[in-house]
Amino acid sequence: MNERDGAGGADREAEELVQRLCETDFSAASGVRESLRARLLAEAVRRRAAAPRWARAAVLAPAAAFAAVVLGLYAAGPDAPSPEAPPSPGGDRILVLAPKVGGRVLSLEAVLPESPERPDVALGRVEAFDGATSAAVLSTVEGRVTESKTSRVVRWETGDQVFVLETRVVALEDIFSTRSMGTDYRRL
């Protein structure tokens, strides 16, 4: 037997030993296997019976804490509704003021006779010029109307002035969302 054979033989013996180590089962000689199993199961039953109170508390506590934080943030937030704030009479409606034509303010009923059908447009009125009737205004000016699905534009050309009245569907957010240098003017 040369040196190589000797090394190979030693390796084989080592492999056999490892195999033996893996296969040797001392647990068959254990004197506690069954009794320990019974003890563990009994203990598990006892623990489970005692568990619901603290287990439920452990599960609910984080959820309750999270809900409290969310409510706290909501109450402290800038968009939180103020209980003193009166309800907005116009809701989300758009207030359109009457245009000036040649030094006079037109009545919107005159230039947009059908517009009150639209719930999102509220017609403004300037008290001082209420005297101007629709007929009087229409007899002096003539508007060119352009309509699309979401807007209606009336353009008047009165010699020295051009006047445009546009009504379009907008959300309240669009009107008051003007920002400059990071300032949200809704919060001012």
Next chain:
Amino acid sequence: MEAAATAADEGTRQPDPGVAGPQDIALVYDRFFPRVYNYVRCRVGDRQTADDLTSEVFMRDLAKLDRYQPARGPFDAWLFAIARNAVNDHFRSLRWRSWLSLDLLAERPGREPSVEEALIDDEGRRRLSAALQRLEGRERDLLALKFAAGLTNRAIAAMAGLGESNVGVIVHRAVKKLQRELKGEKA
């Protein structure tokens, strides 16, 4: 909690939140008892101590089963970490007792198997166990983790605070040494 038992097969699944039920415990126990017992027995040598420590391991395991986190490692590595700590605690207490009193030292379990054990165990197992006890503590620990517990070198390395390749070298040398011990016993 059922997954705690399934972890016995997969080694990585997380127990569901809640308390381990009897079925979960039974599955984990039936699956792991031989491996845990063999690991403990390889390290302590005598049956009585192995019985006591294995009982302690499973009682600790039951108490901590709900805290098992798969993100921190496979289930078997977690379980054998408990077993390893129990055995280390045992040896630590032996050292402490031997330092306190020589009388107490007499309570230390013998390294050689008792007559009863010799009757129960077959000769091959008895000799192997005796040879294992003649290895150094770390060699015995790593051999037991590797072959009795069936852990990977990586898991052993993480548990023992060693490099993976270092574990391989120590295990290899320990096998060679065990081989010599067995041969010497024959001679």
